[in-house]
Amino acid sequence: MLRFECKDAGFECKAVFQSKSEEELNKQIGQHAVDVHGLEPSDLTPELLRKVKALTQRS
């Protein structure tokens, strides 16, 4: 299971995302970043996704 906590990305945010698939996890995080943190969809760059991946916990 993959798990990502928004606070690990430096936001004061309690959102936690879990998914079995990285693609699904990225989708959830991307949607959240746009809806809650005011990012533009164009801000979701491969570089950002790499950072997310580095912060993702695997269990």
Ligand SMILES: [Zn+2]
């Ligand atoms: Zn958040």
